[in-house]
Amino acid sequence: GAVVSQHPSRVICKSGTSVKIECRSLDFQATTMFWYRQFPKQSLMLMATSNEGSKATYEQGVEKDKFLINHASLTLSTLTVTSAHPEDSSFYICSARDGGTGYNEQFFGPGTRLTVL
Amino acid sequence: GIQVEQSPPDLILQEGANSTLRCNFSDSVNNLQWFHQNPWGQLINLFYIPSGTKQNGRLSATTVATERYSLLYISSSQTTDSGVYFCAVGRGWGGSNYKLTFGKGTLLTVNP
Numbered sequence: 001g002a003v004v005s006q007h008p009s010r011v012i013c014k015s016g017t018s019v020k021i022e023c024r025s026l027d028f029q030a031t032t033m034f035w036y037r038q039f040p041k042q043s044l045m046l047m048a049t050s051n052e053g054s055k056a057t058y059e060q061g062v063e064k065d066k067f068l069i070n071h072a073s074l075t076l077s078t079l080t081v082t083s084a085h086p087e088d089s090s091f092y093i094c095s096a097r098d099g100g101t102g103y104n105e106q107f108f109g110p111g112t113r114l115t116v117l
Numbered sequence: 118g119i120q121v122e123q124s125p126p127d128l129i130l131q132e133g134a135n136s137t138l139r140c141n142f143s144d145s146v147n148n149l150q151w152f153h154q155n156p157w158g159q160l161i162n163l164f165y166i167p168s169g170t171k172q173n174g175r176l177s178a179t180t181v182a183t184e185r186y187s188l189l190y191i192s193s194s195q196t197t198d199s200g201v202y203f204c205a206v207g208r209g210w211g212g213s214n215y216k217l218t219f220g221k222g223t224l225l226t227v228n229p
Contacts, residue, residue, distance in 0.1 A: 104148035108160040
């Protein structure tokens with residue numbers, strides 16, 4: 001149980017285009033999902049918290065208009081990188097909390113590697 | 118915000134050796150998780166351990182919440198144990214308060 005999927009696993013795009021990444025909780029309902037970013041040989045940095053049915057909460061320094069987050073259902077959150085530039089190239093990872101257990105444990109997706117040319 | 122420090126940053130072992138990884142945190146927490154990040158980037162949940170002791174095969178973990186640290190023990194290490202081990206903590210309830218703060222990780226290399 002507690003499986004989180006991400007799609008796509010890898011994407012290469014041209015500068016100026018937009019890219020959408022999907023995060024799904026496959027066997028549980030996630031009222032809260034999280035989006036992280038990881039640069040090579042570094043730790044994970046939280047970008048935003050995705051709340052089902054409401055606006056996302058962004059961490060300080062993260063551009064809301066550039067990283068659009070939508071959490072339309074209890075099993076799906078999407079991250080759209082708008083007008084991507086080479087500096088947006090990174091490894092994006094989502095996580096989800098199983099709100100039905102009463103615990104705070106989070107489960108992570110396999111990540112999406114974004115390369116912007 | 119809460120600070121998370123992991124030590125050592127790098128660790129090299131011979132296969133079969135034992136090791137202890139440490140995670141110190143600066144404030145009280147209600148969530149502490151240990152992860153292993155594999156070579157493809159996937160974070161594998163090892164332990165959810167805001168307090169107490171747990172064991173899973175060759176791995177065990179102990180969190181002493183009152184002293185704000187957690188330890189991850191790896192016994193009889195294998196080459197497949199290589200990778201980065203992260204400690205992450207959370208300290209709130211509700212919405213964005215469930216967020217995790219990650220340490221910088223320990224890079225473990227197990228040589229045959």
